[in-house]
Amino acid sequence: MKQNYDFDIGKIKNLSQEEKVSRQKNLDLFYEYGFPSKQVEDWKFTDLNLILNKNFDNISNEVNFESSKEFKAIENFEHNFIFLTNGKIISTNFGHEEKSKILIEDYNQEEVKNIDPSNTLALLNSALSFGGFSLEIAKGYKFKKPLIVYNCFSQDLKNKILNNKNSIKLNEGSELTLIDYSDNNTQNNFIKNTVDTIFLNKNAVLKNVLIQNSKSNGHFYKYIKGSLEGDSNYENYILSSGLKLNKIEIEINLNKDNSSCSIYSALNLLEDQHQEIKTRINHNSPNCKSYQKIKNVLNDKSKGIYQGKIFVEKIAQKTDAYQLSKALIVSDNAEFDAKPELEIYADDVRCSHGSTSGSIDSDAVHYLMTRGISKKESVKLLINGFLNEVLEKITHNELKIFLEKILEKQINGH
Amino acid sequence: MLKITNLKATINEKLILKGLDLDIKPGEVHAIMGPNGSGKSTLANVLSGKNGYEIEGEISFNGMNLNDLKIEERAQKGIFLAFQYPLEIPGVNTNIFLKTSLNSVRKARGEKELDTLTFLKLIKEKAKELNIDEKFLSRQLNVGFSGGEKKKNEILQMKLLEPKLSILDETDSGLDIDALRIVADGVNSYKNKENAFLIITHYQRLLDYIKPDFIHVLSAGKIVKTGNADLGEQLEKTGYANLS
Ligand SMILES: Nc1ncnc2c1ncn2[C@@H]1O[C@H](COP(=O)(O)OP(=O)(O)OP(=O)(O)O)[C@@H](O)[C@H]1O
Numbered sequence: 025m026k027q028n029y030d031f032d033i034g035k036i037k038n039l040s041q042e043e044k045v046s047r048q049k050n051l052d053l054f055y056e057y058g059f060p061s062k063q064v065e066d067w068k069f070t071d072l073n074l075i076l077n078k079n080f081d082n083i084s085n086e087v088n089f090e091s092s093k094e095f096k097a098i099e100n101f102e103h104n105f106i107f108l109t110n111g112k113i114i115s116t117n118f119g120h121e122e123k124s125k126i127l128i129e130d131y132n133q134e135e136v137k138n139i140d141p142s143n144t145l146a147l148l149n150s151a152l153s154f155g156g157f158s159l160e161i162a163k164g165y166k167f168k169k170p171l172i173v174y175n176c177f178s179q180d181l182k183n184k185i186l187n188n189k190n191s192i193k194l195n196e197g198s199e200l201t202l203i204d205y206s207d208n209n210t211q212n213n214f215i216k217n218t219v220d221t222i223f224l225n226k227n228a229v230l231k232n233v234l235i236q237n238s239k240s241n242g243h244f245y246k247y248i249k250g251s252l253e254g255d256s257n258y259e260n261y262i263l264s265s266g267l268k269l270n271k272i273e274i275e276i277n278l279n280k281d282n283s284s285c286s287i288y289s290a291l292n293l294l295e296d297q298h299q300e301i302k303t304r305i306n307h308n309s310p311n312c313k314s315y316q317k318i319k320n321v322l323n324d325k326s327k328g329i330y331q332g333k334i335f336v337e338k339i340a341q342k343t344d345a346y347q348l349s350k351a352l353i354v355s356d357n358a359e360f361d362a363k364p365e366l367e368i369y370a371d372d373v374r375c376s377h378g379s380t381s382g383s384i385d386s387d388a389v390h391y392l393m394t395r396g397i398s399k400k401e402s403v404k405l406l407i408n409g410f411l412n413e414v415l416e417k418i419t420h421n422e423l424k425i426f427l428e429k430i431l432e433k434q435i436n437g438h
Numbered sequence: 439m440l441k442i443t444n445l446k447a448t449i450n451e452k453l454i455l456k457g458l459d460l461d462i463k464p465g466e467v468h469a470i471m472g473p474n475g476s477g478k479s480t481l482a483n484v485l486s487g488k489n490g491y492e493i494e495g496e497i498s499f500n501g502m503n504l505n506d507l508k509i510e511e512r513a514q515k516g517i518f519l520a521f522q523y524p525l526e527i528p529g530v531n532t533n534i535f536l537k538t539s540l541n542s543v544r545k546a547r548g549e550k551e552l553d554t555l556t557f558l559k560l561i562k563e564k565a566k567e568l569n570i571d572e573k574f575l576s577r578q579l580n581v582g583f584s585g586g587e588k589k590k591n592e593i594l595q596m597k598l599l600e601p602k603l604s605i606l607d608e609t610d611s612g613l614d615i616d617a618l619r620i621v622a623d624g625v626n627s628y629k630n631k632e633n634a635f636l637i638i639t640h641y642q643r644l645l646d647y648i649k650p651d652f653i654h655v656l657s658a659g660k661i662v663k664t665g666n667a668d669l670g671e672q673l674e675k676t677g678y679a680n681l682s
């Protein structure tokens with residue numbers, strides 16, 4: 025069954041005729057394949073086509089980008105911000121920083137190129153992309169405070185799809201903590217399809233945090249493509265529990281010596297939430313490090329998936345790659361699937377991977393209850409203990425406290 | 439305070455407590471001694487509400503039927519069990535656990551919950567009394583604690599929750615001489631006319647510090663002898679062989 029797509033490039037503003045033609049090509053290609061179903065290997069645990077069929081009668085890209093909406097900045101946490109509605113910049117504030125070191129503007133739609141024809145969502149994104157931001161940090165500039173990207177949404181998104189592209193470029197030696205903060209309090213079903221392109225030049229350091237602030241019926245797909253130069257470091261923390269459907273795909277290219285990346289995830293999935301994390305770390309150069317720790321707690325009828333691939337090129341000697349997935353399955357009706365993959369062409373490498381899943385330790389629950397704590401609270405303490413570990417390595421105290429609070433909120437079901 | 443009448447407890451189809459009677463009044467210290475496997479920890483577990491036991495007989499605690507109370511309610515109403523083998527709970531921060539525990543109990547008692555700062559001040563004081571290094575409080579609960587440190591942590595929880603009936607299951611085993619004295623001092627300073635203790639032990643040395651009003655001998659699931667503090671010394675000499 026095919027749902028009623030109502031995709032129209034004519035509805036996207038300010039496109040040149042050339043642009044329209046090239047976008048139409050992407051759209052035509054998309055139509056050939058449609059949304060991916062489980063027959064597509066990359067989507068075998070997330071049958072997007074089926075899920076969308078079930079939840080949408082019709083999907084359209086006619087979105088009102090003008091409707092700005094008030095938003096409430098997070099309190100007691102000093103930060104800069106970019107405020108987006110439906111993916112488009114409404115306002116920015118870099119009050120803690122030297123403004124001359126920061127370039128922020130709307131994403132240049134002329135740069136919209138197709139990324140990967142085997143990924144039909146990327147095709148669709150390239151056809152329909154609108155809004156988005158480009159951020160560039162000058163050489164050597166280290167952000168004093170984190171930058172929060174507030175992703176807010178208008179109330180009229182029922183049966184709509186948003187397609188955005190963002191670009192984040194850190195020049196040599198610059199540093200930034202970027203918090204992607206989705207605040208979706210609408211109960212509307214809508215789809216968000218985002219592509220983030222990240223470039224870290226030599227010695228640059230980017231901490232990238234993904235947060236979902238409230239429970240929502242959103243169906244989100246995010247593709248992060250990172251390219252790292254020598255001695256640069258990318259760290260990603262995924263704390264995005266709460267969406268009905270969420271798939272985060274991260275591709276990191278360690279292109280030069282001594283670049284490194286870490287991906288940490290702490291998810292507490294409730295009800296019928298479905299979240300997939302799919303990673304691909306390409307070790308393209310010697311002496312690079314990658315580290316992944318993925319923790320999922322599955323409650324109710326939720327489903328969690330981790331597909332993680334480590335790819336090591338022939339020249340990438342002395343690669344140090346680590347990957348671990350741990351799941352805590354709280355309910356008999358919940359499900360977790362893990363598919364770790366190693367593809368290694370170099371011979372002098374250290375690669376390890378593992379995946380475990382288990383249930384709540386009933387003796388531990390008993391112990392906590394004998395101290396006056398209710399069963400429900402005891403289980404929450406154990407879940408928190410299980411997930412909290414992924415924040416262990418954060419040395420910045422304010423950030424850590426902030427993320428601990430976010431995690432606690434997610435454990436309490438928002 | 440606690441009145442047990444003809445208590446029988448079965449687990450995995452094995453009858454372990456075979457008709458046990460015990461009467462503990464406020465202000466009293468009772469000791470239970472007895473051979474390995476006689477059912478001492480089983481009694482403690484049953485009182486704490488551990489699942490898996492089939493129970494017959496009556497247990498009344500301050501006028502309530504204990505069997506009607508959930509595990510956490512027993513704790514909230516003032517029963518505390520210091521475990522023979524305190525569990526290691528990875529990931530759970532000791533301070534957060536202690537604060538959650540105290541506030542759950544306070545809430546159930548209709549008292550105001552403590553904010554973090556007040557709590558930290560309180561817990562530091564209590565830890566100091568027991569000569570527990572503050573560093574332990576920020577570690578994961580019991581994880582990597584030595585045997586003695588775990589036992590001290592149990593007593594810290596007791597002092598924090600201020601129970602009416604404290605059941606100490608072999609709290610003395612694993613403690614060095616200094617720690618034993620500190621723990622005993624901790625118990626003695628908490629002891630008053632309103633609360634009571636049930637102390638399970640194999641050794642007289644603890645009873646030298648905490649003087650019991652009664653000593654019971656538990657053997658094969660029944661109390662076979664009850665005496666005063668002198669019974670302990672007598673048992674030290676003769677063992678359990680000629681009792682039954
Ligand atoms: N879950 C169980 N299933 C079967 N038998 C059990 C179970 N738990 C305890 N028992 C048995 O019940 C008996 C009493 O055990 P309990 O732990 O109460 O002894 P105890 O008096 O505390 O001994 P110790 O002095 O060694 O601590 C033992 O024979 C033990 O093997």
Ligand SMILES: [Mg+2]
Pocket residue numbers: 478479480522607
């Ligand atoms: Mg025992």
